[in-house]
Amino acid sequence: MPYCRKLAQALIVAACTLSTAAFAEPLQVIYPVEQGRDYKDSFPLEVLRLALEKSGQDFVIAPSQRTMTENRSRDILRNGTGEVTVAWYGTGAEFEHTLLPVRIPISRGLLGHRIFLIRDNQQPRFSEIRTIEDLAPLIGVQGIGWSDVEILEGAGLQIQTGEYDNLFSLIDRGRADYFSRGVNEAFAEYDQYRERDRHLAVEEDLVLIYPFAKLFFVSKKNRALHDAIYEGLVAAYDDGSYQRLFESHPTIRNVLERANLAQRRALYVDNPLMTPETLAIPARYWFSRPGT
Numbered sequence: 001m002p003y004c005r006k007l008a009q010a011l012i013v014a015a016c017t018l019s020t021a022a023f024a025e026p027l028q029v030i031y032p033v034e035q036g037r038d039y040k041d042s043f044p045l046e047v048l049r050l051a052l053e054k055s056g057q058d059f060v061i062a063p064s065q066r067t068m069t070e071n072r073s074r075d076i077l078r079n080g081t082g083e084v085t086v087a088w089y090g091t092g093a094e095f096e097h098t099l100l101p102v103r104i105p106i107s108r109g110l111l112g113h114r115i116f117l118i119r120d121n122q123q124p125r126f127s128e129i130r131t132i133e134d135l136a137p138l139i140g141v142q143g144i145g146w147s148d149v150e151i152l153e154g155a156g157l158q159i160q161t162g163e164y165d166n167l168f169s170l171i172d173r174g175r176a177d178y179f180s181r182g183v184n185e186a187f188a189e190y191d192q193y194r195e196r197d198r199h200l201a202v203e204e205d206l207v208l209i210y211p212f213a214k215l216f217f218v219s220k221k222n223r224a225l226h227d228a229i230y231e232g233l234v235a236a237y238d239d240g241s242y243q244r245l246f247e248s249h250p251t252i253r254n255v256l257e258r259a260n261l262a263q264r265r266a267l268y269v270d271n272p273l274m275t276p277e278t279l280a281i282p283a284r285y286w287f288s289r290p291g292t
Helices: 002-022 043-055 070-079 093-098 123-127 147-154 164-172 183-193 223-238 241-248 250-259
Strands: 027-033 059-067 087-090 100-102 113-119 139-143 158-162 178-182 200-202 206-209 214-218 265-268
Touching: 027 043, 027 070, 027 087, 027 223, 043 059, 043 214, 043 223, 043 241, 070 087, 070 093, 070 214, 087 147, 100 223, 113 123, 113 164, 113 183, 139 147, 139 164, 147 158, 158 164, 164 178, 164 200, 178 183, 183 200, 183 250, 214 223, 223 241, 241 250
Parallel strands: 027 059, 139 158, 139 178, 206 265
Antiparallel strands: 087 214, 100 214, 113 178, 113 200, 113 206
């Protein structure tokens, strides 16, 4: 009789477990859409999908119902309302304190290798630059609330901020001198905006380098989504599917060919925003500049 009772109890537990799994809600994955950004072939979005698929979790992924600034999406994530459940930002200590970071760089830290969008008649001016001090008199632009602002200003550079979609026109009209972009961003943005801003060009000689990573962030209330993304990214690295995506995705492959990083003069600056935890991310998740 005791055996039968134990067997019955085990069957009940198993049935409850199966029932719970069968009716478990899929992860709700809602990412923010910023005005002017084209997410159709977004590398971070492809990495997010890959990670979720590799996690083994059921999920539903969709864009936010309205466009918003980066500051707004961070506020929504902090509040945990569900309007946005995941976003990707260049990381910093404040972000990592108020949100829950997934500490594997989305593009292997390539965001910290910066090249410039400039006005097409200004290349000779940039070809003369040899040091950060040479760059300091020029005016750079960045988006409102971006981590890069504090990094660049900390290096002694002059930075103006504005809405993302307007920054390209500031360069095109000569109202600012350069727009520092991750090497994986610059050419895609140039291709997207050059019809509208016809004097836009990609600077040819320089690469500005600092430790930096774009990470996925979720609300501190959403550990389940954090764990799914993290575990999925680890699995994607382990089975080689992340590296295949990195090497084949046009916004990575094409720009590395077009950027010619090994031939550029490197300007190095510190990043005071990087936390010890992010700096401790294992080397296999980071990109190294050719020739270094």
